[in-house]
Amino acid sequence: QVQLQESGPGLVKPTQTLSLTCTVSGGSINSGSHYWNWLRQPAGKGLEWIGRVYTPGGTKYNPSLNSRVTISVDTSNNQFSLRLTSVTAADTALYYCARSSAHYGGTDSWGQGALVTVSS
């Protein structure tokens, strides 16, 4: 059973960069069968897809964040990471890393979420 765990600072100052890492256990991030995603959910609101990485090649991002977001992968440590630059209070949210099937879709495994607050 694959497990995902987010880690990173819970407080980021406005204009700075938000950085989170997702550690995957119980499965290889290099399987080629899955996308590795970042999503977020502001308190009391709905879900927003941020982007994904696919280890055979490539990243895709939500155009609403495209110029500010980078997702990278570290296959040697079975981790993938999120960087979001120039953050504002609007980026305050619970950030999830999650796995989805590259063939059938649907996001079947989620981390517990990491709360990131943007405040000075």
Place this chain on the structure above:
Amino acid sequence: EIVLTQSPGTLSLSPGERATLSCRASQSVNSNYLAWYQQKPGQAPRLLIYGASSRATGIPDRFSGSDSGTDFTLTISRLEPEDFAVYYCEQYGYLPNTFGQGTRLDIK
């Protein structure tokens, strides 16, 4: 991007009743790449349905999904106490993946 509109916003029902949740897409969803999730307070979403009508692993058969063009439906045949939660639909056929705003299923 594809906009998903879920209705109703809140549904109040009793255990044992049938629940019908709707998700309408602003345009055709590629290959019915639509999923449904259940989210309880303080928990991550849980995948229920993918491909519009395929149940995810371990999901009880009282949960079913169907589609008709750009209209998608999640049906819970007989509500159990643990089914009261927020439900989201997601389309993953066209980037960016998008979610509906959610339907809250409350105990009546």
